[in-house]
Amino acid sequence: MEDDKAAPPAGDAMREAARHASARSARASALLHDYVELIADLLEGTGEARPTDIARRLGVSHATAIKAIARLKREGLAHSKPYRGVFLTAEGQALAAEVKARHRVVVDVLLALGVPAEVAEMDAEGIEHHVSEATLAAFERFLGRPRTPG
């Protein structure tokens, strides 16, 4: 069985292609998510999110951060006036909340599975962007804190 060798790509290959496409798109949005999450964090913590701080926390040059911020603005997630800090739009804030919640759940699952705290934080940073809604729900069930049942 499984002699899809010759020709007909449809069934299997298509599903696999879809999986990869999905992973690629998650990879693409991961950067934006990181920025939004961090900006929210800075705003909460210190009241302002300056490009330099963002760059330092992300470990990139300030120019890189500024270009990314420009993209955030283009996508309607953030706004800023020159030489003033960066702020999130309503949409950006919503995204940040979502991303942060997801991050927490992923870390907690890793911890529950016996992953050391340091490592859990590390890996979660990459994993969180690939956790779908369904998986997130399963994680929450597993942690014994199901989402609003309604």
Add this chain to the structure above:
Amino acid sequence: MEDDKAAPPAGDAMREAARHASARSARASALLHDYVELIADLLEGTGEARPTDIARRLGVSHATAIKAIARLKREGLAHSKPYRGVFLTAEGQALAAEVKARHRVVVDVLLALGVPAEVAEMDAEGIEHHVSEATLAAFERFLGRPRTPG
């Protein structure tokens, strides 16, 4: 405490920067991993790995696949003669085995956590590239199949 607002970035920000750097580098190798994994799969299944098949399975154009294959060759993971299929070097095979093992473990953990099979496959495609050795070990312990103790 925690007034790292003003100046000295060292402690906290540095660790966070390291986390992000690590995630970025995982993102970078993810593509290579996907190709190597798929090539191994095709070689096993049908005996040959043609660029066109690779492209179809990955859901990209054949040109994109060929460029990626060139990169695999540059990195010493694959080799190929023009118009003949693609093959993995010893290093490539080792990497493929590692990646596939990781994939299996991630899928199994997701399943054990109650994620539906379809979704588990989907998410694993992205997650697997961000699972460190330590986390992988924890996963295996959780699944009750610890690695060779030696």
Add this chain to the structure above:
DNA sequence: CGCAAAATGTAGCCTTGGCTTCAACATGGC
């Protein structure tokens, strides 16, 4: 106030990973 330092922004360069288009090669059918 005025000037130096720091933060911000801009420009230009590189690599990656997509794409399409076109040329070259191989294969199979007739």
Add this chain to the structure above:
DNA sequence: GCCATGTTGAAGCCAAGGCTACATTTTGCG
């Protein structure tokens, strides 16, 4: 044996996300 078809490969375009170098603006200190 030859030509159509399909695979392969090469070239060139684009956006993203890094970087450095340079220009500009703000800020704060003397």
